[in-house]
Amino acid sequence: MSSPTHPAQPPHYAELCRMRRHVKTIESIGRLLSWDQETYMPHAAAAHRADQAAALSAIEHEQATSKRLGDLIAQCEADKGLTGDPASAEAANIRQMRRDYDLATKLPTDLVSELARVGSQSQEAWKEARQKNDFAMFRPWLEKMFGLTRRKAECLKKPGAELYDALLDEYEPDATGAQIEAVFTPLRPRLSNLVKEIVGRGKRPGDAFLNVPFAPERQHEFGQVVLKAMGFDFSAGRLDVTTHPFCSGMAPGDTRLTTRYRGEKFTDALYGTMHEGGHGLYEQGLPKAERFGQPLADSISLGIHESQSRMWENFVGRSREFWEWALPHAQKFAGGSLDAFKVDDAFRATNLVQPSYIRVEADEATYNLHVMLRFGLERSLISGELPIKDLPGEWNKRFKDFLGVDVPDDRRGCLQDVHWSFGLIGYFPTYTLGNLYAAQFWETIHAEIPGLRDGMRRGDFAPLLAWLREKIHRHGRRYSAADLCAMITGKPLSADPLMRHLEGKLRGVYGL
């Protein structure tokens, strides 16, 4: 790969890459502000943190939309030595810089900084409202955030397109609400039926494995052992504790994961850790050392990002082979409470299907129903069809319809997710896209890595990581999600691999 600072690069391209690098450096500081806010920031610092975030995003936005940057992009686009071959790294970089620049220049600076400021305050309000189970306390903030986000969508939207698509495009470039609906619509009854079949069966494997005492400090050590086996580099990353687990691919050499522990239900923490670890491995595999600031050092889309986290969490972590390796480690750290369990107990217990209220704790089958619920709701909230005040009622009604259970309170209903509180709207569907991509990649991986399952039994995940690095991580944003999927798997995205995976595994677990 040619380097942007290679003497053969024309000066306008080199300057463009330098300016982008500076913008992305400012952005990376903003990520530290967010990470710190979630992890260690004292409560009383929240108001000033909002000012800091607003000041920094204003500076970043100003630089990301500067006339000089636009001129350089145009000059590079016109330079056939750079863009003559559309498949070249330079051409891909310039195309994506054009996309980013156009998106950024469409947003007025005051709106960007208002979104950052109100979002930061609103997130604090959400924390309190969730804790107090008080939707009324959060409602004015949610109205503000949807109002601001609607203004944002109006700035970004293409003529004739749905407002929602303009938001979705930020997270899943080129996807539309209608396309997603077209994939989700046939998936939902298949999933609902599978879940109903399982629940209807009445008989379920025991869940004693999930309910043993396991000290949080020891869970933390166990999680680190698993992350190391996955290939996560702790000299360039961390694992901390937050209310809501996340991964921040903060900067070159700096990928931070978070998880959360309780004294029991250790697999919730484990799968949270593996999930964020999957994101973290993608971030650590991007060519940031060589290309920081260029689109070719960035991830493609949230759907592809989520395919990485879900693959490690569900396709690896909920496999029988994983437990053959992991169970002795878990037993060691649990200090006795897991000693009586066998691999089969672990495998079955971690594949229980049980409709429940909390998305992040949902099993592999019901999870996608949680996502589809949010996708439908946020699309109606943005269009204005559904007023914010009706959200709790509509949430609970649809939840009953999708999952067959009654939501007991808003804390376990529409107040459970942080996303909307700071304007992440159009983000939820990427979770299910991730599951679909993961399933489709996983079938190809099985065909292309002989001995994968045997390696997993020994805790050897290196061939899998090497495959992901080679096929996905190293490319950054060089290809679109759809093109990458077709390149790797030979087919467009489909719901079939995910259904094959779930039906195959769960029919086995439940003896259907």
Next chain:
Amino acid sequence: MSSPTHPAQPPHYAELCRMRRHVKTIESIGRLLSWDQETYMPHAAAAHRADQAAALSAIEHEQATSKRLGDLIAQCEADKGLTGDPASAEAANIRQMRRDYDLATKLPTDLVSELARVGSQSQEAWKEARQKNDFAMFRPWLEKMFGLTRRKAECLKKPGAELYDALLDEYEPDATGAQIEAVFTPLRPRLSNLVKEIVGRGKRPGDAFLNVPFAPERQHEFGQVVLKAMGFDFSAGRLDVTTHPFCSGMAPGDTRLTTRYRGEKFTDALYGTMHEGGHGLYEQGLPKAERFGQPLADSISLGIHESQSRMWENFVGRSREFWEWALPHAQKFAGGSLDAFKVDDAFRATNLVQPSYIRVEADEATYNLHVMLRFGLERSLISGELPIKDLPGEWNKRFKDFLGVDVPDDRRGCLQDVHWSFGLIGYFPTYTLGNLYAAQFWETIHAEIPGLRDGMRRGDFAPLLAWLREKIHRHGRRYSAADLCAMITGKPLSADPLMRHLEGKLRGVYGL
């Protein structure tokens, strides 16, 4: 107090305060970068962290030296409604903003970046030279740094003043080398004689109290109990662990302390925590909520800052009354290893006097001799009177003279401190100024707070903190250190209170 956003404020003053607030907001983000680098940043992120810090300080410097900011200061200075009463908050703010602006604009950018660049290399050279005990290796870097710092002093110095004063002024505004010499000169023989008397006595109290096993996690809990009793607000601050303890008054509502633990020598950690806690209480007491960005929300000087840390560390923490309250807590957290000790053991052991080579490990009496040594040397090094090549010899000669012991090698001599390696020259004397201010304030506090000692015996430090808030913290930079001292104590700064404190306490401990 009138607020800067009060409708009665003229628009140029309001705009000035807004611009300053923005500059200080950027600066506060830089403090988070530093704190994170010392606490949680992964090792591999170091190179990018330097890029982040450089990008942010360039933005901050550009704003702090902008022509608009200078014009607004001039316009406010000329507005008699603001500056007509020199004692008003507005007049004080404008004076200090002028000072900051002139300091920032007097230094040529190339010198600032040269100091940063060479300072960073020189600090690396210092680390290696100290480790190898090799002054010759460090000498060319020290010559460069004193040369660059001399150039800096020439840019900043007032006509007719000593070069050294221009450097000192950055840390202790309006102080001069001659004034400090006038205070230090009578102090030195009195301290030296006291130390010699103690050492000559031969008999010393036992130090077993200092050498018990004490788990770091439990030390951390004990430290937090002490900080809470001192009045440190954990909803607006934190305590973390770093190699070198520090306090960062990062932002409004955000004051972060660090300390370090070993499995023994728990009082090292305790006094580190109380010291940084004293700095932290000052930061939490500054009127940042109302005035962030204005000089009236900043601390006066390093000497006054150090008076706060030293007061809590030495005047409170090394008192018999403190141990009457603290010993039962320490015993509880130590889990048995302190049970046999009495208050008197704790009091005597934490007041041992023993000449030693390393300043940061020195006791309350010898500490100031270490500082005076450095003050005299750096003043002669800047004036050129003492050539760098003669530093080790001169250090060792004076050390023998001040502390009565021979320095075994340069690692434990002139290579021990990091300060000079990156240009902190004129900084050392503020450590002893802090001790002097603390002692002088302490005598006044005793006169003005009846029952202070009885309260301390019960762990009630609220009257002390209230006094510090009222007399010192809330004023920010409204008064100079000298004026504040005279206002509070009715006298100019003198060495007598510190000597009375040390002689009184140590004669008791040693039965002289």
